[in-house]
Amino acid sequence: MLRVVVICVCFLVIAPYGINAVSDEQKIKIREQIDKSGFECFKDHKITEDDIKNLRARKPATGENVPCFIACVMKKTGVMNDQGVIHTEPVLQLAKKVLTDDKDIKKLQDYIHSCSHVNSKTVHDKGQGCEFAIQTYTCMSANASKALTDEQKNKIQSKFIEIGAECIVEHPISIDDINSFKNKKFPSGVNAGCFVACIFNKIGLFDDKGNLSHNSALEKAKGIFNADEEVKNLEEFLNRCAKVNGEAVGDGVKGCERAKLAYNCLIENSLEFGFNIDF
Structure with missing residues (x-):
């Protein structure tokens, strides 16, 4: 034994x-x-x-x-x-x-x-x-x-690509910006914050006040995660970054500055919760 x-x-x-x-x-x-x-x-x-x-x-x-x-x-x-x-x-x-x-x-x-x-x-x-x-x-x-299964990763990646294609029309970003995102680094491009805010709004991570509010995202996630413990893990992951709502930003409900804070927090904690996704 x-x-x-x-x-x-x-x-x-x-x-x-x-x-x-x-x-x-x-x-x-x-x-x-x-x-x-x-x-x-x-x-x-x-x-x-x-x-x-x-x-x-x-x-x-x-x-x-x-x-x-x-x-x-x-x-x-x-x-x-x-x-x-x-x-x-x-x-x-x-x-x-x-x-x-x-x-x-x-x-x-x-x-x-x-x-x-x-x-x-x-x-x-x-x-x-x-x-x-x-x-x-x-x-x-x-x-x-x-850890996410390959099937779960593919579903999440497909959704991000679909929504990203919509948001890039409204908030154009450069090839350098895209490469930075692929390397899990927040780019320096002027539209990067609003591009991410657009994605976060469409997947339900942001509310109409530009704050991180994941209730809608959790509902959508149930189409990807079948087990209750997987949804609970996602909820704990998102809760880890709820602190960004208390940070001072200069663009109010627009959410572009807070999107950068939320993105960096989510990337920083992604491995701990098994959400390592390549874009």
Whole structure:
């Protein structure tokens, strides 16, 4: 059973939800990479039978050795460096040994980065990494279930393209502006703010006062998200950026300046909630 737990811990890192099905051959390669390190960690940081069952089921494990056990596994597989900080590059190199699709590797990279904010949290065991490890594991467990499917991404992208084509007529933007949006950066073009405000209005993110108000967007989202927890995740994502309504802007109900604030906030938080969409 321990072997299953070690593989569960590592699969959260190298096989997140949304990556194409991992073949039996790839699973064998993954096991070869992590079995030895997992058993070494168990010798140094013994965990209980209950902890093993909970980790296997991806549920919270409360045993006192669990954080350091996970930290040990993460260090040996390259997710965490010797200073106890989450480190993405080594695990990406490990993943490339079993993943051959560039799109899958990109999804993995985004997935790992979605929990990089853990490094900025205050912990009391600097260097050991035990607290960082359990926080990262919890984050990855949550984000693995949040990730959008390819079908959901395609539906969202199609809708944005359709509405964007309407808004670009009213608020023309340049090729440079479009490229900035593709790179998830807010462009410097004079019409960029009003272009985004137009899109936000049409998808229901903005109300007629130029404020972020997502009730209409949530109703429309039910055509894309079937599960209640997916809609709830979207609601939490949008609520994260409700703070922009309190920011001072100079264009009132027009909403162009607030659209920039909302866009930047949504992009900043997109990975954490599994809404990484390429345009």
